[in-house]
Every structure is written in C-alpha cells, then in structure tokens.
Amino acid sequence: MSDTIFALSSGHPPAAVAVVRLSGPRTRFVVEMMTGSVPSARVAALRSLRDPRDGQVIDRGLVLFLPGPGSFTGEDSAEFQLHGGRAVVAACVKALGALDGVRVAEPGEFTRRAFENGKMDLTAVEALGDLIAAETEGQRRQAVNGANGAFARRADGWRSGLLAARAAVEAELDFSDEEDVPDSLSAAAFEAARAVLDDMRGILADALHGERMRDGFTVALMGPPNAGKSSLLNALTRRDVAIVTDVPGTTRDILEVHLDLGGYPVTLVDTAGLREAMDVVEAEGIRRGRRRGAGADLILWLSDTGQLAPEDVVAFGVPLIAIRSKADLGGNEDLGSAVLSVSVQDDASISRLIDVIAQRASDGMGGETALISRERQRRCVEDAATAIQAALKGGLPLEVVADSLRRATDAVGRLTGRIDVEDVLGSIFSSFCIGK
Ligand SMILES: Nc1nc2c(ncn2[C@@H]2O[C@H](COP(=O)(O)OP(=O)(O)OP(=O)(O)O)[C@@H](O)[C@H]2O)c(=O)[nH]1
Ligand SMILES: [Mg+2]
CATH class of the missing domain: 3.40.50.300 (P-loop containing nucleotide triphosphate hydrolases)
Structure with a gap:
C-alpha cells in the first residue's frame, strides 16, 4: 500500500484561497479525522477543519472528496479549499503531517501516480508540465492539446497498428509449415506498418514547429x-x-x-x-x-x-x-x-x-498545433519510423521483419511510457483464435 500524500497545490500564501490536495489509501480516514465525516463524492461541502490532536478549529472551508479510480491520480483523493493565510496553511499542513501513513508529496508525485495508475501517458504528463509553464497563447494551445491526450491517442493508434503487424508476421513464422495460415498474413502486416509509418512522417514534419513553440x-x-x-x-x-x-x-x-x-x-x-x-x-x-x-x-x-x-x-x-x-x-x-x-x-x-x-x-x-513538442518525443518517433522502414525494405527473412517491428513498438512504448511484452501475446491470441 502506498503512502497517502498531501501538498499545497495553489500558489504561495498569502492568497485569497489555498487548495490543499491529498491522495492515497488513507484519504477517507484523513477527511474524517479533519472534518468529522466524508462528504458525498464530488460534492463540495462547507466544513470546519480541526486539528485531530486537540480538536481546535483550524479554519472553515470547502471539502471535496474525489473517489478513485475516477480521480486525477486514480486513487481516493480530496481537496481542502481554505483561506490562503500563511498560518492557516501551516496549521493544516502540520495537522496532516501528524497523521499516521500520511506525508508531504514529492514534486510531481500526484502526476506520477496518475501516470502509474494509467490515467495519463508520458506525452500527456509532459504536456501538463508545459501547460503550467505556458506563457503565450500558442504555447497554451499546444500544451492543452497534448494534456488532453491528443498525442497519446495517436500513439495508441500506432501501437495497435504495429502490434497487429507483428502478430501477423509472428503467426506466419510460427505456423509456416502448416497450410492453414496463408502468406497474405504478412502482406496485411506490411500494409498496417506502412500506414503507421506514413502517419509518423506527417507528425515528424511538424516536430520543429512544436519544439520551437515550447x-x-x-x-x-x-x-x-x-x-x-x-x-x-x-x-x-x-x-x-x-x-x-x-x-x-x-x-x-x-x-x-x-x-x-x-x-x-x-x-x-x-x-x-x-x-x-x-x-x-x-x-x-x-x-x-x-x-x-x-x-x-x-x-x-x-x-x-x-x-x-x-x-x-x-x-x-x-x-x-x-x-x-x-x-x-x-x-x-x-x-x-x-x-x-x-x-x-x-x-x-x-x-x-x-x-x-x-x-x-x-x-x-504556426499552422496546425504540432503534437511533438520535445526532442525526447521526436527521438522516439524517429526511432520507430526508422525501424518500420527497415521492416518494410522487402526481401528480408520474416525473423528480421519481426525484430524490426518489435523495435518500432518499443520506441512507441518509450514515447508513451508503456512497454509491455504481454501486449503482443495478447494481440496474437485475441485476433487469431488459433485454438492450439
Ligand atoms: N542616431 C542613432 N544612434 C544610434 C541608433 N542606434 C544606436 N545608436 C547609437 O550607437 C551607439 C552604439 O550603440 P549600441 O546599441 O551600444 O551598439 P552595439 O551594437 O550594441 O555595440 P557593441 O555592444 O559595442 O557591439 C550608441 O551611441 C547609440 O546611442 C540609432 O538608431 N540612431
Ligand atoms: Mg551592445
């Protein structure tokens, strides 16, 4: 079980309002200790916040309970919206830190949990960071697109295309002595890989625009x-x-x-x-x-x-x-x-x-909002495109083709932060019903 983490998520006090966010398995317990009871999910409730150690009122504010897995982190989460005075925030932080199994979050830890719980991929994580840092309208537009998962969805499309291609090639390899798996399987694989390559090239063409925007x-x-x-x-x-x-x-x-x-x-x-x-x-x-x-x-x-x-x-x-x-x-x-x-x-x-x-x-x-905004992302897509190109060269043994396609999938996996060898097995089993 992971720790329950908390942090001041709004800007530095003093401010009109301070938002203290928490996430983790003890969230319900913490909210109960601090406010007496857990409000209905996703409904703001006006409550007195008390220090559980002496029952003293810290402040009165809004409490939100956001149950997992539908929350940002995917875990049970909560927000306290308090007055943004220095002493108010300090007292709240002190009271939270005194609770068992509860600690101050490390930088980026909420987002890290969202990533680990599959709520967002690496490109969305990066775009979220860019959105917070955005200073111009163009930067904001580019970042919000990525943070909403535009790049992640595109990369998921590449991944399924490549997995389908690999599954076809590997099936032909495994059953090449048998009559029930036709050669046309690898022809279909080439077609799928070609489509992915074309799409990647289109996105790479805009990469410099995106990196400059960032x-x-x-x-x-x-x-x-x-x-x-x-x-x-x-x-x-x-x-x-x-x-x-x-x-x-x-x-x-x-x-x-x-x-x-x-x-x-x-x-x-x-x-x-x-x-x-x-x-x-x-x-x-x-x-x-x-x-x-x-x-x-x-x-x-x-x-x-x-x-x-x-x-x-x-x-x-x-x-x-x-x-x-x-x-x-x-x-x-x-x-x-x-x-x-x-x-x-x-x-x-x-x-x-x-x-x-x-x-x-x-x-x-300018032009359309570019999906690639960093050198890291460009490298991954370039690696994948190079590997697909190698797979499509023609006249190669199927083992070599399969290996190139595997390298392409790995590169896409590095792009999104999802690398899973089980994936290709799953794709083989689900789409071929081989029954052996
Ligand atoms: N009349 C006039 N004088 C200018 C203009 N631009 C710069 N100057 C003068 O030219 C001199 C040099 O200007 P700087 O801006 O320091 O030139 P610089 O290219 O940065 O010079 P370095 O840093 O030494 O390479 C200063 O005396 C300026 O006032 C202009 O448009 N009109
Ligand atoms: Mg000068």
Missing part, C-alpha cells in the same frame, strides 16, 4: 561593434535592458529577453559585436555570441552601412535579415529591398521590424 523562437542580434544591436534590443522590448554606449565593444555577455509576439514566444538575444577581440573577456563574449547565433532560428544582421553579413556568419545556415541601423543619420541611398532600414528614433521602423519578426516566428511555429 522552447521559443530565438532571434540573435549580430553585427559589428557599435552597430546599435543593444539599442535595438531596448527598442524592441521597450525596456532599458542592455547597456548602450558609443564605446565599441560595450556588450560582452549574452543578454536574453523573452517576448510574446502575437502569441508566439520569441527570445531576443543581444551579442557582442564581431571584430578582432581586444582582450580575453571580449574574445570569450564573441565566441559565445557566435555560438548562440549559430543555434538561433533567425539572425538580424545589423550594420549602419547596410553591409551584408560576412561569409562565416552566412555559413551558420541560419536565416538572416540584413538591417541598416541608425537610418536617421542619413545615408539615404537605396540599398534594395534585401536590407531593412531601422532607427531606434523612428517608432514606425521598429513596428515594421516587429511585424517581420512576428511573421517569421509564425512561419516557424
């Missing part, structure tokens, strides 16, 4: 010293974030600012101006700046002459936008549409630049 679309400000990179960072964020001086080589450390551009999370990165460094500190700053630029989703290349980025920066392979900075200082010659003119003294030019960045961010993250 991690943010990174825009690096790069260019020669004094080009106005830090000034532009301040103008884009409308805050005095970076130090600006007319001394070339002002910025040395990397500066990052997170923005919400039209629901898309954008990270702006200010970097040290690129030149022959004057000292080791600047050299390290430049090295870091170049590394961030190489890993960015977009580079804004600034120079007050409208010069294009040098070869070694182009070689990063990151999309570039050339910007002629300090456009207010004259230099009105036409640099062509490839170069954007911007001045921090001209709000309209800043707004135009924001629109351009937002458009790029939306191109990189």
Whole structure:
C-alpha cells in the first residue's frame, strides 16, 4: 500500500484561497479525522477543519472528496479549499503531517501516480508540465492539446497498428509449415506498418514547429561593434535592458529577453559585436555570441552601412535579415529591398521590424498545433519510423521483419511510457483464435 500524500497545490500564501490536495489509501480516514465525516463524492461541502490532536478549529472551508479510480491520480483523493493565510496553511499542513501513513508529496508525485495508475501517458504528463509553464497563447494551445491526450491517442493508434503487424508476421513464422495460415498474413502486416509509418512522417514534419513553440523562437542580434544591436534590443522590448554606449565593444555577455509576439514566444538575444577581440573577456563574449547565433532560428544582421553579413556568419545556415541601423543619420541611398532600414528614433521602423519578426516566428511555429513538442518525443518517433522502414525494405527473412517491428513498438512504448511484452501475446491470441 502506498503512502497517502498531501501538498499545497495553489500558489504561495498569502492568497485569497489555498487548495490543499491529498491522495492515497488513507484519504477517507484523513477527511474524517479533519472534518468529522466524508462528504458525498464530488460534492463540495462547507466544513470546519480541526486539528485531530486537540480538536481546535483550524479554519472553515470547502471539502471535496474525489473517489478513485475516477480521480486525477486514480486513487481516493480530496481537496481542502481554505483561506490562503500563511498560518492557516501551516496549521493544516502540520495537522496532516501528524497523521499516521500520511506525508508531504514529492514534486510531481500526484502526476506520477496518475501516470502509474494509467490515467495519463508520458506525452500527456509532459504536456501538463508545459501547460503550467505556458506563457503565450500558442504555447497554451499546444500544451492543452497534448494534456488532453491528443498525442497519446495517436500513439495508441500506432501501437495497435504495429502490434497487429507483428502478430501477423509472428503467426506466419510460427505456423509456416502448416497450410492453414496463408502468406497474405504478412502482406496485411506490411500494409498496417506502412500506414503507421506514413502517419509518423506527417507528425515528424511538424516536430520543429512544436519544439520551437515550447522552447521559443530565438532571434540573435549580430553585427559589428557599435552597430546599435543593444539599442535595438531596448527598442524592441521597450525596456532599458542592455547597456548602450558609443564605446565599441560595450556588450560582452549574452543578454536574453523573452517576448510574446502575437502569441508566439520569441527570445531576443543581444551579442557582442564581431571584430578582432581586444582582450580575453571580449574574445570569450564573441565566441559565445557566435555560438548562440549559430543555434538561433533567425539572425538580424545589423550594420549602419547596410553591409551584408560576412561569409562565416552566412555559413551558420541560419536565416538572416540584413538591417541598416541608425537610418536617421542619413545615408539615404537605396540599398534594395534585401536590407531593412531601422532607427531606434523612428517608432514606425521598429513596428515594421516587429511585424517581420512576428511573421517569421509564425512561419516557424504556426499552422496546425504540432503534437511533438520535445526532442525526447521526436527521438522516439524517429526511432520507430526508422525501424518500420527497415521492416518494410522487402526481401528480408520474416525473423528480421519481426525484430524490426518489435523495435518500432518499443520506441512507441518509450514515447508513451508503456512497454509491455504481454501486449503482443495478447494481440496474437485475441485476433487469431488459433485454438492450439
Ligand atoms: N542616431 C542613432 N544612434 C544610434 C541608433 N542606434 C544606436 N545608436 C547609437 O550607437 C551607439 C552604439 O550603440 P549600441 O546599441 O551600444 O551598439 P552595439 O551594437 O550594441 O555595440 P557593441 O555592444 O559595442 O557591439 C550608441 O551611441 C547609440 O546611442 C540609432 O538608431 N540612431
Ligand atoms: Mg551592445
């Protein structure tokens, strides 16, 4: 029997209301000890909460009893909704902790129990974490989709397709000497595996969109010293974030600012101006700046002459936008549409630049809500797709095909956190009625 766990599930006190949640086999007992009796399932009851040790009233609040397996964790659970004062919460926590078999929950333990009790798979667990961390509308939309099990359902479909394919191949293997199992079984297996592979490829195509939505679309400000990179960072964020001086080589450390551009999370990165460094500190700053630029989703290349980025920066392979900075200082010659003119003294030019960045961010993250939002998930799906591809190569012994399909199922199992060897046996027995 597991412990009964509890935790303050709402934010830090003081607050108007605090929610203390508990889950585990002793939940009924705890609710009875604290409030006198267990209210009807899923009906809020106004009760006095008492410290079982001395009978003193701690507070008066709402009590909810949520019986398993229909609860979030799958176990008997309860919630106390109290006044969110520090002392109220402290007294409640102290009283709960004094009860036998009851302890404070570890981080993520409620969700972990939900996972272990089969209430949610790993992709939903990850999405739930993302939903709580979501800062922009796009991130929220993506996370709520995953938390509601959209990815899990898709992965379940893959799993049954692959299990059916394996069952067919393995049945043909087992009974290849006998006449009652036709060759067409493995043909059907290939068809099922092919359908899964096509679906996986579609989802992998959107994976980068999903990962960017979660991690943010990174825009690096790069260019020669004094080009106005830090000034532009301040103008884009409308805050005095970076130090600006007319001394070339002002910025040395990397500066990052997170923005919400039209629901898309954008990270702006200010970097040290690129030149022959004057000292080791600047050299390290430049090295870091170049590394961030190489890993960015977009580079804004600034120079007050409208010069294009040098070869070694182009070689990063990151999309570039050339910007002629300090456009207010004259230099009105036409640099062509490839170069954007911007001045921090001209709000309209800043707004135009924001629109351009937002458009790029939306191109990189928009469209349908992506299911894959993490590298871990992408790796699992890629592994599965590679294994299916190997199985479908043709002309292979059935043993090899079966082994590739097994690797594909394992990869899907790692994706969802469900790996079970009994599964394939179950599928074989249920769909073939072999009767031997
Ligand atoms: N007139 C005018 N001056 C600007 C503009 N943008 C920046 N400056 C000035 O240019 C100088 C350098 O600006 P910074 O923003 O520090 O340039 P930086 O590219 O960050 O320079 P480093 O950090 O040294 O690489 C400062 O004196 C700014 O005030 C602009 O749009 N118009
Ligand atoms: Mg700077």
